[in-house]
Amino acid sequence: MPPASYPDCENCEAPCCRRQFMEDDNGWFTLADARPIYLEAGTDIKIVGWHRQKDGRQPMFECQAFDKKDLRCSVYEARPEHCRTYDCRDDDPDEWQARAHCDLARHLRMTELRAKVT
Numbered sequence: 001m002p003p004a005s006y007p008d009c010e011n012c013e014a015p016c017c018r019r020q021f022m023e024d025d026n027g028w029f030t031l032a033d034a035r036p037i038y039l040e041a042g043t044d045i046k047i048v049g050w051h052r053q054k055d056g057r058q059p060m061f062e063c064q065a066f067d068k069k070d071l072r073c074s075v076y077e078a079r080p081e082h083c084r085t086y087d088c089r090d091d092d093p094d095e096w097q098a099r100a101h102c103d104l105a106r107h108l109r110m111t112e113l114r115a116k117v118t
């Protein structure tokens, strides 16, 4: 189990925002499924990759609201519900398989690096 200080979203390049797969109990999301959620929040998404599933190709999304310069969500107050509840510390093996883009080891390395320069 990682230390309680994770996730350290500040200064994170946010793979959760930039390389995300979405799904619910009914299955994975197409662009048409996911896009309205982001449009309602005042942003949009684009497809940046694919994952082969038994029933098709699952798109990987990048959210356009992520500010790559300042490493921040630019629609933070209006961000969708799943953005408010997502936690990359989740250690459920099934969840991790669905969230292979979240690299907890990288967070650990970054925290060690930051500790050295502060």
Ligand code: SF4
Pocket: 007, 008, 009, 010, 012, 013, 014, 015, 016, 017, 086, 087, 088, 089, 102, 107
């Ligand atoms: S990957 Fe984890 S630490 Fe980085 S922004 Fe997402 S939730 Fe925060």
Ligand code: SF4
Pocket: 016, 017, 018, 041, 043, 063, 064, 065, 066, 067, 072, 073, 074, 075, 076, 079, 080, 083
């Ligand atoms: S709305 Fe904000 S928190 Fe949600 S995916 Fe986009 S940049 Fe990340």
